[in-house]
Amino acid sequence: MSSDTSGQTTTAGTTAVTTDTDTEPDTDTGAGGPTGRSFLFVLGSSRPDGNSEILARAAAERLPAGVPRRWVDLSRLDLPDFQDGRHETGEWPVSGSEAELRDATLAATDIVLVTPLYWYTVSAQMKRYLDYWSGWHGIPGLRFKERMADRTLWGVTVMADREESRAGALVATLDHSAAFLGMRFGGVLLGNGSKPGQVRTDERALARAATFFQRVPRPGRFPRGELPEAEWEEYTGATEAA
Ligand SMILES: Cc1cc2nc3c(=O)[nH]c(=O)nc-3n(C[C@H](O)[C@H](O)[C@H](O)COP(=O)(O)O)c2cc1C
Numbered sequence: 001m002s003s004d005t006s007g008q009t010t011t012a013g014t015t016a017v018t019t020d021t022d023t024e025p026d027t028d029t030g031a032g033g034p035t036g037r038s039f040l041f042v043l044g045s046s047r048p049d050g051n052s053e054i055l056a057r058a059a060a061e062r063l064p065a066g067v068p069r070r071w072v073d074l075s076r077l078d079l080p081d082f083q084d085g086r087h088e089t090g091e092w093p094v095s096g097s098e099a100e101l102r103d104a105t106l107a108a109t110d111i112v113l114v115t116p117l118y119w120y121t122v123s124a125q126m127k128r129y130l131d132y133w134s135g136w137h138g139i140p141g142l143r144f145k146e147r148m149a150d151r152t153l154w155g156v157t158v159m160a161d162r163e164e165s166r167a168g169a170l171v172a173t174l175d176h177s178a179a180f181l182g183m184r185f186g187g188v189l190l191g192n193g194s195k196p197g198q199v200r201t202d203e204r205a206l207a208r209a210a211t212f213f214q215r216v217p218r219p220g221r222f223p224r225g226e227l228p229e230a231e232w233e234e235y236t237g238a239t240e241a242a
Helices: 051-060 096-107 124-137 144-148 164-181 203-214 229-236
Strands: 017-019 039-043 069-073 110-116 152-159 184-192
Touching (some): 051 184, 096 124, 152 203
16 A cells, blocks of 8 residues: 555554544445545555556645545455356345455545546556446345446546547546436646656646545446447448448
8 A cells, every 4th residue: 555645554464554644434324524534545556656646636635624534545455356246136245345446435425536548448457447336236235326426536547648539538438427327527737647646747747636626526427429420330330231
């Protein structure tokens, strides 16, 4: 687990979640701090201290004082690949890591997916985390979807490409995922960089980070017409089948 800005770490081999402030969010309602909000930053890079984490920490520093901030680094979490047991009968084993991740997710009012742009979308680690959401959605009595419905989803990503529109598929993934769960979507903070630390030279990204969490989230949505209709037909053969 990377060190956090407060220097307080609760990893110590027992938990992968670190907390930035003394103020622990309420584990059931997710409420915490003076604003009633609590942020979970989920780190999805495959290298420590990467650009996406640096940018996320720059944004987190500008949250109001006392707002609880927790961090979980997926690549340091002993989490197996998701297995789809939604339609199986009987008990599905839940590892300690999965339970910890699930509890941290449900304890937050704001969930921030921090991921490098990999192949134009989220990293494999982040995708696996989202796959677990489907498993949690299928657990009777957990009410995952209902409980997530009043939460906000945010994204932070760094990419080597200077053409930011090429992160469009990642933005759509997050927006659609928020829409599916009835969550609000705060948008995606974009930065540029390839080598570790390079995002620190992206002044535009750092300026955006300073105010990113002041944005007013809107309901997640399924954007219509992401691709021009002619392109959609070319990819899918829609006209041939018609
Ligand atoms: C497997 C892999 C796939 C990548 N795919 C893309 C990509 O599709 N577009 C892009 O602009 N950069 C891509 N990159 C570059 C990373 O987004 C870039 O190095 C970023 O700064 C990494 O962030 P991190 O330091 O937080 O891991 C890729 C890098 C790797 C290792």
